[in-house]
Amino acid sequence: MSGRLDGKVALITGAARGIGRAQAVRFAQEGADIVAVDLCGPTETVSTPPSTREDLEETVSQVRALGRKADPYIADVRDLEALREVADRSVEAFGGIDIVCATAGITSSAPSLELDDTAWQTMLDVNLTGVWHTCTATVEHLIARGGGSIVITSSIAGLRGLVGVSHYTAAKHGVVGLMRALSGEVAQYGIRVNTVHPTNVNTTMIQNPSVRKVFRPDRDEPTVDEFAEAARTMNMLPIPWVEPVDIANASLFLASDEARYITSVALPVDAGSTQR
Amino acid sequence: MAGSRVLVTGAAGGMGRSHCVTLAQAGADVLALDLEDTRHELDATAEAVRATGRTCVAETADIRDTAALRAAVDRGANTLGGLDVVVANAGVYDVPGPSWTIDPQTWRRSLDVNLTGTWNTVRAGVAHFAGGGSVILVSSTAGIKAIPSASHYSAAKHAVVGLARTLANELGSRSIRVNTVHPGSVHTPMIINSRVFSRLCPDVDNPTEADAAAVLASRNLLPVPWVDPVDVSNAVLFLASEDSRYITGTQLVVDAGLTQKV
Numbered sequence: 001m002s003g004r005l006d007g008k009v010a011l012i013t014g015a016a017r018g019i020g021r022a023q024a025v026r027f028a029q030e031g032a033d034i035v036a037v038d039l040c041g042p043t044e045t046v047s048t049p050p051s052t053r054e055d056l057e058e059t060v061s062q063v064r065a066l067g068r069k070a071d072p073y074i075a076d077v078r079d080l081e082a083l084r085e086v087a088d089r090s091v092e093a094f095g096g097i098d099i100v101c102a103t104a105g106i107t108s109s110a111p112s113l114e115l116d117d118t119a120w121q122t123m124l125d126v127n128l129t130g131v132w133h134t135c136t137a138t139v140e141h142l143i144a145r146g147g148g149s150i151v152i153t154s155s156i157a158g159l160r161g162l163v164g165v166s167h168y169t170a171a172k173h174g175v176v177g178l179m180r181a182l183s184g185e186v187a188q189y190g191i192r193v194n195t196v197h198p199t200n201v202n203t204t205m206i207q208n209p210s211v212r213k214v215f216r217p218d219r220d221e222p223t224v225d226e227f228a229e230a231a232r233t234m235n236m237l238p239i240p241w242v243e244p245v246d247i248a249n250a251s252l253f254l255a256s257d258e259a260r261y262i263t264s265v266a267l268p269v270d271a272g273s274t275q276r
Numbered sequence: 277m278a279g280s281r282v283l284v285t286g287a288a289g290g291m292g293r294s295h296c297v298t299l300a301q302a303g304a305d306v307l308a309l310d311l312e313d314t315r316h317e318l319d320a321t322a323e324a325v326r327a328t329g330r331t332c333v334a335e336t337a338d339i340r341d342t343a344a345l346r347a348a349v350d351r352g353a354n355t356l357g358g359l360d361v362v363v364a365n366a367g368v369y370d371v372p373g374p375s376w377t378i379d380p381q382t383w384r385r386s387l388d389v390n391l392t393g394t395w396n397t398v399r400a401g402v403a404h405f406a407g408g409g410s411v412i413l414v415s416s417t418a419g420i421k422a423i424p425s426a427s428h429y430s431a432a433k434h435a436v437v438g439l440a441r442t443l444a445n446e447l448g449s450r451s452i453r454v455n456t457v458h459p460g461s462v463h464t465p466m467i468i469n470s471r472v473f474s475r476l477c478p479d480v481d482n483p484t485e486a487d488a489a490a491v492l493a494s495r496n497l498l499p500v501p502w503v504d505p506v507d508v509s510n511a512v513l514f515l516a517s518e519d520s521r522y523i524t525g526t527q528l529v530v531d532a533g534l535t536q537k538v
Contacts, residue, residue, distance in 0.1 A: 112398070113446075169442040185425065
């Protein structure tokens with residue numbers, strides 16, 4: 001059976017789990033080989049439990065179980081040279097890169113006027129400059145291939161303000177600016193660049209005690225159900241969050257030839273959140 | 277604006293000086309801030325403000341330096357007895373090339389000044405608000421529609437919109453309004469220089485301002501090559517004043533139609 005990404009190679013950052021893993025597996029189901037990149041470790045200022053080497057290996061195993069090739073790479077998106085090395089090595093191994101998913105991201109929270117300099121800077125370094133690094137390390141490989149698709153995971157916070165995360169909102173808006181500039185620069189090479197804007201996604205980034213507490217300050221140790229009740233109020237559709245596969249499906253569409261004339265688009269996958 | 281006290285960054289020239297004078301003409305006292313090496317021009321801004329009959333305190337700091345900026349704003353705000361309006365105007369612009377060819381220092385400088393410097397300015401300034409007030413972040417049309425070969429600038433100016441939208445949410449209950457202004461091409465040294473002229477007119481040897489004007493005019497809906505600094509200042513004044521008392525979290529474009537041209 002022919003897949004929608006047969007013969008394609010996709011480099012995905014943040015691939016150890018969550019949205020990145022869902023993209024890796026979903027793309028592999030459609031015939032793509034996967035370059036799976038993740039930090040596999042903690043980032044300062046971030047309270048989300050860190051991803052691990054085992055998480056990244058699990059992603060690779062799931063891709064290989066589908067009969068596709070996958071290689072794991074541990075790299076920090078803040079390190080441009082490390083990403084260049086990953087891209088170069090994966091081109092050697094897989095013959096090229098056609099699709100790039102800049103998915104790696106972090107979150108932390110504090111009111112704008114109380115946020116400290118380190119939390120602000122780390123956020124910009126990972127969620128904005130890290131995306132630029134990912135594109136910068138790979139674009140010339142896509143040009144060499146004669147075309148391609150770059151899918152940047154932004155957020156509803158790339159389209160609207162969210163309380164308590166001004167650094168995150170700034171960075172996620174920032175990648176839209178990057179996407180719009182880059183799409184104009186690479187269109188002549190047959191490369192498309194788009195952003196995806198998820199509402200809350202059912203991943204470790206939100207399913208942890210510190211985020212639950214942000215959503216339910218009225219509870220000492222909010223349960224998942226109490227969190228869901230509050231999260232539901234953000235969306236138009238009666239759901240608290242979307243699943244990683246929903247973001248992977250939107251990314252798959254944008255990565256595939258079905259979207260061959262779609263570029264410079266900011267696509268919300270947000271259950272109506274940004275219009276609520 | 278009678279009796280209002282405003283902080284303006286990037287006040288030594290261009291749009292910043294124009295904001296200072298326009299706000300002063302409307303009755304505001306001004307804390308004018310810019311880099312130390314612009315001291316001479318900054319003093320000229322202060323003189324222009326004083327010529328309107330208003331008070332002007334000139335302070336110098338690099339908006340990337342949190343502590344120095346805070347100290348300078350504290351000194352100036354204490355002299356004025358507080359602040360009511362922040363105009364985060366300071367910024368840097370260049371067109372280095374396709375995004376994957378930009379060197380990391382150039383990328384970083386744009387984010388540091390245009391984005392983090394703006395956040396630093398808001399933090400330093402709002403600390404002196406006694407009650408409500410108005411925060412105006414000067415973004416760019418590049419904050420709405422990107423400029424190719426300037427992804428570092430486009431990213432930073434988009435990010436400023438995100439910052440403003442969150443700040444508007446966080447500060448609304450304190451009656452502090454937060455909005456962005458998006459100038460297109462403005463007749464300031466930022467674009468009126470031979471480097472920009474050459475970029476705009478790659479086929480012309482030593483292009484003049486008139487050559488550049490023809491190219492820029494072709495990008496606008498209105499038959500003008502650029503807006504003047506005072507046009508942006510008028511928008512800033514509107515957002516600073518009570519005339520816009522229920523306007524917050526929005527983007528005001530002043531661009532002669534640049535972003536809407538088909």
